[in-house]
Amino acid sequence: MSNSSLSSRTVLVTGATSGIGYETARQLAERGATVLLHGRTAAETQAAADRLVATAGVQAGQLVTCFADFGHLEQVETLARAVVAAHPHLDVLVNNAGMAAPERHTVTADGNEIAFQVNFLAHYLLTCLLEPALTSDPGGRVVNVSSSLHRTASISWADPNRARHYSRLAAYAQSQLALTVFAADPRVTAVSVHPGVCDTALLPLYAHEGVSPTEGAAHVVRLCDPAVEIVNGAYYDRDERADPAPAATEDRTVRRLSKLADLLVGRTA
Numbered sequence: 001m002s003n004s005s006l007s008s009r010t011v012l013v014t015g016a017t018s019g020i021g022y023e024t025a026r027q028l029a030e031r032g033a034t035v036l037l038h039g040r041t042a043a044e045t046q047a048a049a050d051r052l053v054a055t056a057g058v059q060a061g062q063l064v065t066c067f068a069d070f071g072h073l074e075q076v077e078t079l080a081r082a083v084v085a086a087h088p089h090l091d092v093l094v095n096n097a098g099m100a101a102p103e104r105h106t107v108t109a110d111g112n113e114i115a116f117q118v119n120f121l122a123h124y125l126l127t128c129l130l131e132p133a134l135t136s137d138p139g140g141r142v143v144n145v146s147s148s149l150h151r152t153a154s155i156s157w158a159d160p161n162r163a164r165h166y167s168r169l170a171a172y173a174q175s176q177l178a179l180t181v182f183a184a185d186p187r188v189t190a191v192s193v194h195p196g197v198c199d200t201a202l203l204p205l206y207a208h209e210g211v212s213p214t215e216g217a218a219h220v221v222r223l224c225d226p227a228v229e230i231v232n233g234a235y236y237d238r239d240e241r242a243d244p245a246p247a248a249t250e251d252r253t254v255r256r257l258s259k260l261a262d263l264l265v266g267r268t269a
Contacts, residue, residue: 003228007032008032009073009092010033010036010089010090010093011033011035011091012035012038012087012130013025013028013030013035013036013037013038013096014094015039016037017039017044018048020145020216022048023213023217024219024224025052026039027218027221028235029058029063030057030058031061031221034062034063034064036087038066040067041066042065046065049065050145052109063087067192068122070117070118071108071118072110072130073121073122073125076126080126080129084132088129089133089136089137090133091139091141092141092142093142094145094220095127095143095145095214096220097121097123098145100172101168101169102115103167107147107161110264110266111264112161113161115174115175116160116171116178117264118175119175120175121265122210124182128267131187131188135218140188140189141188141223141230142183142188142191143193143220143224144179144182144183144193147173147194149172150177150180150194150245150248151244153177154247155178155247163198163213175231178261179192182258182261183255185254189230189232191223191231191235191236192236192244193219196218196219196234199267
């Protein structure tokens with residue numbers, strides 16, 4: 001048995017085929033965890049797994065590939081059912097998959113603004129459906145990979161799709177605020193983390209340069225480690241606990257967001 005406290009852990013990382021997600025999966029696997037690699041398609045996910053085995057020296061047996069296009073909520077449901085059936089005990093869910101909001105207002109087949117769905121609603125649905133596996137042991141936890149941009153956001157309750165006033169930056173920031181607020185939902189122990197401005201596909205939204213995804217991923221991996229005590233609902237800016245936007249600590253906002261999300265993903269109480 002490895003001396004790492006991650007060696008017996010099973011972790012699902014969404015958006016694990018590139019950027020911070022890929023690096024998070026690599027670091028978790030190198031420390032002995034069994035990693036469920038999620039990607040948008042079976043081919044993309046298998047390619048990422050092959051790359052980890054070939055270049056990082058990860059054992060193929062530590063990796064399990066799974067896929068779902070978060071632009072289709074039906075695929076998220078199928079993914080969750082498969083994960084719960086194969087892994088009734090899941091230690092950690094890393095909600096990392098993300099996209100930059102497009103220039104033009106874009107709505108998914110499910111009827112939601114695409115960045116809100118991919119960055120938040122799909123993770124909300126996935127987390128709710130994985131709840132039995134995550135709570136099968138008191139140590140189960142969720143790590144939401146958020147962004148400091150959530151501080152600039154507001155949730156447009158009357159028009160979450162932002163159909164009337166669309167701005168790609170506002171749409172992206174809203175999705176990150178929702179993900180940060182969701183960490184305070186009491187159903188599952190969860191935290192959110194801003195991994196720093198990293199040089200990934202999302203970089204153009206923020207700045208001209210960023211730290212490496214490896215550095216950003218280290219902050220995510222730290223929060224996956226059961227040896228690191230976490231406070232439910234807490235927000236971390238890299239490795240320091242920080243105050244999130246005020247909305248993320250308001251019970252009323254947490255309840256209101258759950259109600260909105262249930263409606264948008266078609267969940268009934």
